[in-house]
Amino acid sequence: MTAPSKDRDWAAYYSKTVDRPPRETLMFALDRFDAEPADAARFAVDLGAGAGRDAIEMLRRGWRVLAIDAAPADIEALRARPDLPPGADLSGMVAGFEDADWPDCDLVNSSFALPLCAPADFVRVWRRIELSLRPGGRFAGQLYGDRDSWTGRDGMTFHTRADVEALLEGFEIEHLEEEEDDSVTPRGEAKHWHVFHIVARKA
Numbered sequence: 001m002t003a004p005s006k007d008r009d010w011a012a013y014y015s016k017t018v019d020r021p022p023r024e025t026l027m028f029a030l031d032r033f034d035a036e037p038a039d040a041a042r043f044a045v046d047l048g049a050g051a052g053r054d055a056i057e058m059l060r061r062g063w064r065v066l067a068i069d070a071a072p073a074d075i076e077a078l079r080a081r082p083d084l085p086p087g088a089d090l091s092g093m094v095a096g097f098e099d100a101d102w103p104d105c106d107l108v109n110s111s112f113a114l115p116l117c118a119p120a121d122f123v124r125v126w127r128r129i130e131l132s133l134r135p136g137g138r139f140a141g142q143l144y145g146d147r148d149s150w151t152g153r154d155g156m157t158f159h160t161r162a163d164v165e166a167l168l169e170g171f172e173i174e175h176l177e178e179e180e181d182d183s184v185t186p187r188g189e190a191k192h193w194h195v196f197h198i199v200a201r202k203a
């Protein structure tokens with residue numbers, strides 16, 4: 001099995017996932033926002049947006065979206081999607097989350113991407129996420145647990161449950177599901193998944 005990384009060719013991954021529905025963590029967060037009044041279109045940053053399964057859903061629901069991904073092909077593919085809603089307010093940035101900067105936002109969505117941040121950079125990236133969220137803003141996404149079969153791979157970060165709870169100290173935890181499962185990745189690789197699915201609201 002080859003470790004995932006920002007430099008990896010993600011084409012096989014996209015071909016398997018491009019038509020998949022948005023992630024449940026994103027849908028949970030969007031539904032929470034829908035229950036709250038808003039004066040103007042909300043703004044989301046999608047970190048590690050990939051082929052845009054989440055970005056498309058946000059745009060469809062009238063959000064402004066900045067999609068950030070280290071792979072230029074992703075951002076190009078997202079911009080070229082035939083299902084982009086007319087008038088979609090989408091911008092793209094080719095950057096690693098270690099180096100990226102982005103404006104203040106209502107939502108940072110990062111589905112199955114933040115674990116691809118190196119441990120030496122993770123705390124700084126997480127702090128950037130926290131600081132960029134407006135009060136009442138949300139984080140939605142996944143972190144990998146310490147029993148995941150990829151634990152220890154170069155360039156990836158894994159967390160214990162206590163680590164996750166510490167990261168979320170400044171947040172109201174709205175959804176925290178810890179999943180452990182043996183299955184296969186979209187690339188067909190057998191894997192033990194240990195995943196934290198998170199939606200949290202900044203206090």
Ligand SMILES: C[S@@+](CC[C@H](N)C(=O)[O-])C[C@H]1O[C@@H](n2cnc3c(N)ncnc32)[C@H](O)[C@@H]1O
Pocket residue numbers: 005006007010017023047048049050051052053054068069070071074095096097098110111112113116117
């Ligand atoms: C597993 S895919 C997830 C894509 C999408 N969010 C989804 O849920 O299907 C991980 C994505 O993160 C991007 N990525 C990996 N490492 C990155 C990094 N350090 N900075 C920015 N993007 C990165 C990859 O290019 C890829 O698009």
